[in-house]
Amino acid sequence: xxxxxxxxxxxxxxxxxxxxxxxxxxxxxxxxxxxxxxxxxxxxxxxxxxxxxxxxxxxxxxxxxxxxxxxxxxxxxxxxxxxxxxxxxxxxxxxxxxxxxxxxxxxxxxxxxxxxxxxxxxxxxxxxxxxxxxxxxxxxxxxxxxxxxxxxxxxxxxxxxxxxxxxxxxxxxxxxxxxxxxxxxxxxxxxxxxxxxxxxxxxxxxxxxxxxxxxxxxxxxxxxxxxxxxxxxxxxxxxxxxxxxxxxxxxxxxxxxxxxxxxxxxxxxxxxxxxxxxxxx
Amino acid sequence: xxxxxxxxxxxxxxxxxxxxxxxxxxxxxxxxxxxxxxxxxxxxxxxxxxxxxxxxxxxxxxxxxxxxxxxxxxxxxxxxxxxxxxxxxxxxxxxxxxxxxxxxxxxxxxxxxxxxxxxxxxxxxxxxxxxxxxxxxxxxxxxxxxxxxxxxxxxxxxxxxxxxxxxxxxxxxxxxxxxxxxxxxxxxxxxxxxxxxxxxxxxxxxxxxxxxxxxxxxxxxxxxxxxxxxxxxxxxxxxxxxxxxxxxxxxxxxxxxxxxxxxxxxxxxxxxxxxxxxxxxxxxxxxxxxxxxxxxxxxxxxxxxxxxxxxxxxxxxxxxxxxxxxxxxxxxxxxxxxxxxxxxxxxxxxxxxxxxxxxxxxxxxxxxxxxxxxxxxxxxxxxxxxxxxxxxxxxxxxxxxxxxxxxxxxxxxxxxxxxxxxxxxxxxxxxxxxxxxxxxxxxxxxxxxxxxxxxxxxxxxxxxxxxxxxxxxxxxxxxxxxxxxxxxxxxxxxxxxxxxxxx
Numbered sequence: 001x002x003x004x005x006x007x008x009x010x011x012x013x014x015x016x017x018x019x020x021x022x023x024x025x026x027x028x029x030x031x032x033x034x035x036x037x038x039x040x041x042x043x044x045x046x047x048x049x050x051x052x053x054x055x056x057x058x059x060x061x062x063x064x065x066x067x068x069x070x071x072x073x074x075x076x077x078x079x080x081x082x083x084x085x086x087x088x089x090x091x092x093x094x095x096x097x098x099x100x101x102x103x104x105x106x107x108x109x110x111x112x113x114x115x116x117x118x119x120x121x122x123x124x125x126x127x128x129x130x131x132x133x134x135x136x137x138x139x140x141x142x143x144x145x146x147x148x149x150x151x152x153x154x155x156x157x158x159x160x161x162x163x164x165x166x167x168x169x170x171x172x173x174x175x176x177x178x179x180x181x182x183x184x185x186x187x188x189x190x191x192x193x194x195x196x197x198x199x200x201x202x203x204x205x206x207x208x209x210x211x212x213x214x215x216x217x218x219x220x221x222x223x224x225x226x227x228x229x230x231x232x233x234x235x236x237x238x239x240x241x242x243x244x245x246x247x248x249x250x251x252x253x254x255x256x257x258x259x260x261x262x263x264x265x266x267x268x269x270x271x272x273x274x275x276x277x278x279x280x281x
Numbered sequence: 282x283x284x285x286x287x288x289x290x291x292x293x294x295x296x297x298x299x300x301x302x303x304x305x306x307x308x309x310x311x312x313x314x315x316x317x318x319x320x321x322x323x324x325x326x327x328x329x330x331x332x333x334x335x336x337x338x339x340x341x342x343x344x345x346x347x348x349x350x351x352x353x354x355x356x357x358x359x360x361x362x363x364x365x366x367x368x369x370x371x372x373x374x375x376x377x378x379x380x381x382x383x384x385x386x387x388x389x390x391x392x393x394x395x396x397x398x399x400x401x402x403x404x405x406x407x408x409x410x411x412x413x414x415x416x417x418x419x420x421x422x423x424x425x426x427x428x429x430x431x432x433x434x435x436x437x438x439x440x441x442x443x444x445x446x447x448x449x450x451x452x453x454x455x456x457x458x459x460x461x462x463x464x465x466x467x468x469x470x471x472x473x474x475x476x477x478x479x480x481x482x483x484x485x486x487x488x489x490x491x492x493x494x495x496x497x498x499x500x501x502x503x504x505x506x507x508x509x510x511x512x513x514x515x516x517x518x519x520x521x522x523x524x525x526x527x528x529x530x531x532x533x534x535x536x537x538x539x540x541x542x543x544x545x546x547x548x549x550x551x552x553x554x555x556x557x558x559x560x561x562x563x564x565x566x567x568x569x570x571x572x573x574x575x576x577x578x579x580x581x582x583x584x585x586x587x588x589x590x591x592x593x594x595x596x597x598x599x600x601x602x603x604x605x606x607x608x609x610x611x612x613x614x615x616x617x618x619x620x621x622x623x624x625x626x627x628x629x630x631x632x633x634x635x636x637x638x639x640x641x642x643x644x645x646x647x648x649x650x651x652x653x654x655x656x657x658x659x660x661x662x663x664x665x666x667x668x669x670x671x672x673x674x675x676x677x678x679x680x681x682x683x684x685x686x687x688x689x690x691x692x693x694x695x696x697x698x699x700x701x702x703x704x705x706x707x708x709x710x711x712x713x714x715x716x717x718x719x720x721x722x723x724x725x726x727x728x729x730x731x732x733x734x735x736x737x738x739x740x741x742x743x744x745x746x747x748x749x750x751x752x753x754x755x756x757x758x759x760x761x762x763x764x765x766x767x768x769x770x771x772x773x774x775x776x777x778x779x780x781x782x783x784x
Contacts, residue, residue, distance in 0.1 A: 029648045059648050089649075141643070170643040235673050236776065237480035247480035248757065251776035252769045259735055267499075267631055267779070268671060 006131070010112060012084045013105035017052050017075050021196040024054040024132035024153075026125075026146040027061030027139045028171050033264060033271050035061060035139035035171060038163050040068035042136065045189030047074020051196065054079060054132050056124065057092055057099075057106070061138050061146070066095060069102075076104045079131060081124035083114035107131075122148050129153040134195050136186055138163045140174030147174050150183070159195050161186045224253055225262055225272055233269030284372030287383045288364035289407055290356045291399050292569055293617030294530060296406020298383075300350045301361065303368035308344030314365075316349030319357040319568070328359075328388045329366045336392035336440040338370060345369065355614065357568060359387035360397040363416065363436065370443045378446060381413040385421075392439040396420040398536035401529055401543065404428045416442060422455040424533060424543045427526065471511040474688035478675045482509045485670040485777060487692050490516045491699035492756030493710035495603065495625040495665065497588070499779065500672030501642075502635045506628040509672070510584045511550065513626060515689040517582075518697045519546040524580045527620055531572050531579055549581030551623075555590035563598045563608055570610035570617050575602050578623035588627040589657050596662050599625070603665045606713070627666065629658060667712060667749045669779035699759040711755045716748050723755040729771045736775050750774045 006016060023046055025039055043053050043065040053069035055062040057078035069076035076099055082088045084106045087096045096106060109127050110120060125145055129135055129152035137160070140146040150160045161184045165172035179185055186192060227242055228234055236254055240247040254270055257263040264273045282305045289296050312326050333340045347365055349356050363386030371378060385403055387395040400421035405428050407415055414432040417425045422435035433455040436442050445452045473483060482498060486509055489496040498506040520528060525544050532538045553562060553574045560566055564573035575583055585591060602608040606622035631637040632651040637644040646654075663669075703710055707722050714722065725733065733754075737747050751766075753774035758766045 030651075235481060235671065237478060237482075237673070240480050241478070247484045248773050249769070251481065251484075252772035255736075255772040255776045256732075256768075259732065259739065267637065268673065 009107045009109055009127075010084045011105055011107045013100040014075075014103050015105045015107060017077055017105060018103075020050050020052055021134075022052045022054055022077075022132045023192055023196065024128050024135045024149065025061065025065035025138060026055060026128065026135065026149045027137055027175075028141060028144055028146065029058050029060040029062075031060045031064070031139045032165070032169060032171055033266065034165065035163075036064045039064035039138045040071070042138070042163075042186070042189055042192065043068025043076070044072035046192060047072030047076065049189065049193055050074070051193070052077060054128060056081065056128060057087070057096065059089060059092075063092060063095060065138075066099060069104075070098055073102075075102065077131070078104070078106045079124055079128040080106055080108040081110070081121040082108065082116050083110050083112040084108045085112050086115060088116045121145055125149040126152040129156055129158060132158060134159040134161060134192060136161045136163065136192055137175050137178055137183070139165055139169075139171040140178075141170050142173045142177075144174050147178070150178055159184065161192060161195060224250070225257060228263060228270055228272045233266050233271050235269040238269070282372045282375055284368045284370070284374075284376070286364045286368045286371065286378045287412070288361055288385060289383060289403050289410075290354065290358070290361075291402055291406070291534070292615055293534075293572075293619055294402055294406075295617065296403055296410065297354055298407075298410050299354070299356060299361070299364075301364040301368045301384075302348045302350060303365070303372040304346045304348070305341045305369075305372050306344045306346065310342050311344045313344075313346045314349075315346065316352045317355050318349055318361075319355060321358055322349070322356050322361055325359065325362045325365055325388075328362055328390060329369070331390040332362070332388040332392040332439050333366055333369065335390060336438065336443070338440070338443060339373065341369065341373060357614075358397065359395075360385045360399075360403070362386060362388040363394055363418075363439070363442070366439055367416075367442060367446065370439075371446065374447055376447065379414065381411065382416070383407050383412045383414070384416040384442075386416070386418045386436055388439060394418045394436040394438055394442070396536070396540075399534045400424045401427060401526075401533035401538065404431060404433075405526075405530070407431070420540050423540060424529075424538055426455050427529065427543060471508065471515055472689045473512045473516065473686060473692055475684060476505065476508060476512065476686055477682075477684045478686075479505055479509060479672060480686075481670055482506075482672050483686060483692075485668045486513055487516065487696060487760065488753060488756050488777075489513065489624060489626070489668055490692075490696045491760050492667075492703070492752065493624055493712035494667035494753060494756065495712070496627070497663065497666045497669045497779075498626070498628045498672050499631050499669065500628075501630060501637075501674055504672045504674045506672050507584075507586060510552075510582070510586075510626040510628060512689060513582045513624065514548040514550045516692045516696050517548045518693065518700060520548060520580060528580055531576050531619065534572060535577075549578050549623075550584065551575075551578040551581070552584040552586065555585070555587045557591070557595065559592075559595050559598055562595055563602070564610045564617075564619055565612070568612065568614045570612050570619075572619045573608075575599070575608060575621040575623060576619040579620045581623055583623040583625050585625065585627045588629040589654055593657065600661055600665065603662075625666065631671075664743070664745055667753050668777040670777060671779060695760055698762070699756065702759045702762070703756075711752045711759065714752055714755070716744075719748060719751055719755070723751065723766060725751070725754075725766050725771070726768065728768045729754070729766050732768050732771050733775075740778075746778070750778060753777060 039061045047069035053076040055065040066076050087093045125148040129149050135153040137146050153160045162175040162178040163186045236251045240250040263270050285302045288299045364384040387397050401424045404425040408428050408431045416434045419435040419437045425433045435455045444450045551574045562574045564570045602621040608621045609618040632646040633654050634645050636642045754766050754770040757770040757773050
C-alpha cells in the first residue's frame with residue numbers, strides 16, 4: 001500500500017515499511033531521565049507489539065524511542081530534517097546504522113546533501129505526523145518542536161497522545177497542555193495500542209502489559225538509594241546533609257552505586273536508575 | 282687610567298656577571314659606551330654625566346671609554362648607571378674597588394641612587410656567583426638583605442658611595458632583619474566559615490589544597506564559585522622560606538616588592554579577567570619576556586573565572602606550565618624561563634545562559650549551544666584538571682541563617698598534616714607524582730584496584746584520567762592519615778569526575 005504522503009520522499013533502507021500500525025514518539029531534545037526512560041520503554045513495548053515506531057533521529061526523546069524500538073526487536077523509521085545522507089546530529093551515525101540494520105528506514109522530504117537548517121524542521125515535523133497513525137508526545141517544554149508535530153497531527157485528523165510528567169518540571173508544560181486540550185493520556189503502551197485499534201491478540205500479548213519501571217535496589221548500601229528521587233536530581237551535598245554523613249563518604253557510596261548501575265549521575269546530581277521492565281518468561 | 286667594577290644583568294631569573302670598565306685616555310672630550318648596550322643602557326651616559334657633575338665630582342674632560350664586558354652579552358635596564366659612574370670615579374682616583382663586590386642602581390641627575398627592579402633576583406644570583414658584598418639603592422636594601430651571607434651597602438647618592446670607596450666616610454651596612462619563617466599563619470580575608478552549604482565544593486577544595494590538584498567548579502551564576510575559590514589560599518599552609526623567596530623574586534622582577542617588608546608569607550591569589558592576553562597570562566612583552574599571571578601565582582592560586590570566555594590559544598598555552606610548573610618564553614631578545622607552579626581553580630557555567638540543571642530557573646540554551654560551549658572547555662586543558670565539581674545554588678532561606686560549616690583554620694590543619702605526609706614520603710605533592718612513582722608509592726589495595734579498573738572500563742577512561750583519579754585517591758587517603766588507598770578513597774576520587782557523566 002502506498003500512501004499519498006509518501007510520494008517524493010528520499011529514502012534509505014527498507015521502504016515502505018512492513019504493513020502495520022505506525023506510532024510517532026516525539027519530545028524534548030533535552031529530556032529528564034524520566035522522559036528518556038519512558039520513551040525507551042514505549043518504543044520497546046510498541047515495537048514488540050508490531051507497531052512501527054516513527055521519530056526524528058534527534059537527541060533526547062527521539063533517540064530513546066528509536067533505541068527502544070530496536071531493543072524491542074521492531075522496525076523503526078527516522079524522518080529526517082536533513083538529506084537522508086546527512087545524519088544530524090552526527091553523533092547519531094551509529095544509531096542510524098542500527099535503524100537500517102534493524103530493517104527500518106531513514107526518510108526525508110529534502111534533497112540529498114541538505115544540511116541542517118532551522119526552518120526545515122517544522123516541515124519535517126509535519127511529514128512525521130503525516131506518516132504516522134498516532135503521535136505520542138513525551139516531555140515537551142513550552143514551544144517545543146514536538147508540539148508542532150502534535151498540531152500537524154490534529155490538522156491531519158490523527159490521534160494525539162501525551163505522557164504526563166512531574167508538575168515541578170518545565171518539561172511537562174507542553175504535554176500537560178495537550179492533555180488539557182483533549183489529548184489522550186498515555187500510561188503505557190497498551191493505551192497507544194488501543195488508540196491504534198490494534199487487535200485483541202496484540203493487546204493480550206504479555207509484552208504490552210503495563211510495565212512497572214522498577215528501582216534497582218541493592219542490599220547493604222544503607223538505603224542511600226531510598227533517599228533519591230527518580231525524577232529530580234539530588235547533589236551529594238544535599239544527601240550528606242539529609243543523612244548527616246560526611247560528604248566524602250556519601251560521594252564514595254554514590255560512586256559505588258553508580259558503578260553497580262543503581263544510581264545515575266547527571267550534571268546536577270544523582271537520580272535513582274530506572275531499570276527496564278524484565279522480559280516475562 | 283683604568284677603573285673597573287662588577288655588576289650584573291638579568292634575563293628572567295638568570296643572572297650574568299658584567300664587568301664595567303672605564304678608561305680615561307687622551308683625545309677629544311668624548312664619552313663612548315661600548316659592549317652591546319640596549320637603548321636603555323645607552324641613555325646611562327647622560328644620567329651618569331649629570332649625576333657626577335651634580336655630586337660635586339669632576340667629570341673627565343678627556344676621551345672616556347666605558348666597556349661592558351662580556352661584549353657579546355646584551356645588557357638592558359638602568360641598573361648599570363651606578364656601576365658606570367663608580368668605575369669612572371675609581372678610574373679618576375686610580376683606585377680599585379674592594380674584592381667580591383658588585384654594584385647596582387639607577388642614577389638621578391642630581392646624583393641620587395634610585396630604585397631598580399629585580400634587586401632580590403640579582404642579589405641571589407650574585408651570591409651564587411661568589412660575591413660577598415653588594416651596593417644597592419637604599420630603597421632596595423631590605424630586598425637584597427633577604428639573601429644570606431651577603432653584605433648589603435645601601436646607597437643614598439653617588440657622592441656617599443664614592444666617599445665610602447675612597448675611605449672618606451663610611452656607609453653602615455644594612456643590618457639584617459634576616460628572613461625568618463612566619464610565626465603566625467596570616468589572617469585570611471575569606472574564611473570557609475562564611476560559606477553556606479556547598480559540602481561537595483568544600484571537600485573538593487580541601488583535597489585540592491592538600492594534594493596540589495587543579496579544580497574546576499561548574500555551576501550557575503551566583504552559586505558561590507568565586508567565594509569558594511577565594512577561600513583556597515586561606516586553607517593552604519603559609520609559604521616556606523624558600524617558596525616565599527621565589528614569590529618575592531617574581532615580584533622583584535616586576536618591581537612590585539614593598540620596600541619595607543619584602544617577604545610576604547601569604548600564598549598569592551591571582552584572578553585575571555577573561556580578556557587577558559597571552560602575554561598577560563603566560564608572560565611576555567617587548568624585549569625579554571616579563572613574568573605573567575601564572576608566574577605571579579607561583580606557589581599560590583590562579584583563579585580563572587568564566588573559563589569558556591578565555592581565548593582558546595591562551596588556555597592552550599597553559600598546558601605546558603600545568604605539567605611542568607615552569608614556563609619558557611622565547612622572544613627575539615632571548616629565551617627566559619619563569620617558575621609557575623600554581624593550583625588552578627577554574628569556574629564555568631554549565632551552559633551559555635548559565636542555568637542548565639538549576640532546579641528552579643529553566644535553561645534557554647539549545648542542545649547544540651550547550652554542546653559547543655562544553656566543547657570549548659573540553660580537550661587537553663580539562664584533561665589536566667583532577668577535580669571537577671558541580672556547584673549548586675544555595676536555597677535563599679539557608680543564606681539568611683548562620684553558616685554551620687567548619688572554618689578555614691580547622692581545614693588548614695588537616696591540609697598541613699596531609700601535605701607533610703606527602704613531602705615525607707615522596708618529596709612532592711601527589712598532583713606532581715609521575716605514573717612510575719605513583720605505582721611505587723601509592724599502592725592500591727586489591728579491592729581499590731578492581732574498582733578503579735571497573736570504572737575505567739565502564740567509562741572509557743584514558744590512561745591520563747586513570748592516573749588522575751589515582752592521585753586524587755592518594756590525597757584522600759592522606760587526609761585520612763592512611764598509608765593504604767582504600768576502596769572508599771578511590772570511590773570518592775571517581776565522584777569528582779564530572780566529565781565521565783557528560784559522555
